[in-house]
Amino acid sequence: MILINDQFMQRNQDTHIDIEDRGYQFGDGIYEVVRVYRGKPFRLDDHLDRFERSAKEIRLPLPMSKGETKLKITQLIEMNNLQDGIVYFQMTRGVAPRNHAFPEKVKPVLTAYTKEFKRPINQLKNGIKVVTVEDIRWLRCDIKSLNLLGNVLAKQYAYDHQAEEAIQIRDNSVTEGSSSNFYIVKDGKIYTHPADHFILKGITRMVVEEISNQLGIPFIENVFSVKDIYRADEAFISSTTQEITPVIQVNDKTISNGPGPIVRAIQAEFEKLI
Structure with a gap:
């Protein structure tokens, strides 16, 4: 029906x-x-x-x-x-x-x-590769509109480069994935782009923030660059369909050999919620 x-x-x-x-x-x-x-x-x-x-x-x-x-x-x-x-x-x-x-x-x-729609168990367990791409979308990404051509082109770029997601860059600042929010972890703190008009404030992103507060993990909304990604201890994405997915490689740079402790802690609490 x-x-x-x-x-x-x-x-x-x-x-x-x-x-x-x-x-x-x-x-x-x-x-x-x-x-x-x-x-x-x-x-x-x-x-x-x-x-x-x-x-x-x-x-x-x-x-x-x-x-x-x-x-x-x-x-x-x-x-x-x-x-x-x-x-x-x-x-x-x-x-x-x-x-x-x-x-x-x-x-x-x-x-x-x-x-x-099956849960992406293998990706949740082992992590994914992502690539970076220029963010060419309009300036009201906070609206979940049907205008998704920019997202589609970014996602296709990822698939063309044997990656699962494209992380978008606007004026040297990391915004979000083509269909996800993006985070890095450094020194036990989670960093992600502020929830302004450059990104969509994901529902799962809200859950990540709630879990972080519950676990006492600092959740910092601040802009960061690709160089900051390369220096990160961990990275991950979140979305309704991809849940909390670890990122272990960005372009040709290995971020970690596997999902890290912060991502695992967030995933464990998310499992309890669902």
Whole structure:
């Protein structure tokens, strides 16, 4: 089953989105991806809060309240009997003749679906390689919009170079991954880019900060460079689908021979939460 606006329906060849939907033609919309563990959505309220914020930032009126959207998403998970996977939902400004300016009368379009998605156990255990790439995205990365071409190009660059993620650099400052937040560890402290308009404040990032505070590990929001990465004791990324994944190599530089003690401690507490 999928959700279109407030209706559940079977996903088949008759299910369609209008060709003049502004999400399709302009990327004029927002989205969220929520992890589901043992049939339960993880931090759904936080995702919905960010969804509402993104909508406000692009002046997109949401037709349903947070409570109504939460009910629909929860019902969709239950109807599909999803145990371990993700639920994706998005809202576009709606269908209207193509014109850059906002149409005067248009109804936003909500779509949502579920998908089985296994946890990346091998990567969580052994770590990954990442590469650096120039951050060419727009200046409102704090909005989780459908405009993801910059992220797509960065991710493809990583795959072309046999890496799992691309870490983006803007004016010599490390911002975030193509689909993740990025952190380094030095002298027992975690460093990550401030949650400003240059990055998306990830839900898992919020969890990392909470766990760090719980464990008494300093969580420092400050800009740093690629040189700082190379001098780091540990590095890791976080996201809804990649959870807390250690980074053991950046470009041709080995950061550590394996996941370090700080990352392992964060992972252990995250396991308890899920």
